[in-house]
Amino acid sequence: MSPLLDRHRVRVVALSKDTVAQAAAQKLRDELPFPLLSDPKLRVIEAFGLLHHKAIQFRSFSLFGIPMGYPNGFKTMAIPTTLLIDETGVVRFIDQADDYRVRGDEKRIREALQSVFGEAPEAGERLD
Amino acid sequence: MTLPLTLALASLALTTGAWLHYLALIPRERVPARPTAHQAAMVAALLLGAAAVLQSRADAPSIAIAAVSMSLVAFFFYLLRQAPLPDGKLAVTVGDPLPLIEATSSDGERVLSTDWAGQRVLFKFFRGHW
Numbered sequence: 112m113s114p115l116l117d118r119h120r121v122r123v124v125a126l127s128k129d130t131v132a133q134a135a136a137q138k139l140r141d142e143l144p145f146p147l148l149s150d151p152k153l154r155v156i157e158a159f160g161l162l163h164h165k166a167i168q169f170r171s172f173s174l175f176g177i178p179m180g181y182p183n184g185f186k187t188m189a190i191p192t193t194l195l196i197d198e199t200g201v202v203r204f205i206d207q208a209d210d211y212r213v214r215g216d217e218k219r220i221r222e223a224l225q226s227v228f229g230e231a232p233e234a235g236e237r238l239d
Numbered sequence: 240m241t242l243p244l245t246l247a248l249a250s251l252a253l254t255t256g257a258w259l260h261y262l263a264l265i266p267r268e269r270v271p272a273r274p275t276a277h278q279a280a281m282v283a284a285l286l287l288g289a290a291a292v293l294q295s296r297a298d299a300p301s302i303a304i305a306a307v308s309m310s311l312v313a314f315f316f317y318l319l320r321q322a323p324l325p326d327g328k329l330a331v332t333v334g335d336p337l338p339l340i341e342a343t344s345s346d347g348e349r350v351l352s353t354d355w356a357g358q359r360v361l362f363k364f365f366r367g368h369w
Binding site for chain 1: 318342352361
């Protein structure tokens, strides 16, 4: 998805309830090229009305080199939600997950990018 | 090996296999929205476990193994029932200006959403690390 975002000149920023140390560890582990913001006191998440109190927390572990996870109690965290914001700071698109197990719908985001910002210039094409 | 014990072990093997496969998908974010195959395996394991209990004639090992297996099945369906998220009362709608976001980056720097003026941003709230 990254090339399409680059062509639309859209930067990605992600936020979770993780501490700074946890966010730094995940960014390093998953080699994420975008900033991870930390909101351990859930201030931003609560301000956006995205608290999910009964989310099941999973703990990861490795079994014969295969990354796995197991349920480890309930925690309060953010309802997975994606906002697309334009250059003027206006929210142009919102996508919200309805199932905590599955990732956001890339197809909807692709369509939103095209709908909000028009066709992306091809790689190498002048943007201005 | 007796028939009840065989049934109980088959049930446990099926449950454990389905669970391990499902758990392996989680950190890779490959969990299917509708885990039909896992559910089918769990139902089959439940039936095998029930058959083991019915055939066991108070054979304690068979009953114990079947009970573990059926508990794993019950826990799987319990977790699936927890999957749907509540309807978030999102404080913004399309067309609203983005409310001020203030947070700390993984580098320890204070970040304000006003820093993104003039930029297009895909802002993701996510559940956090695995």
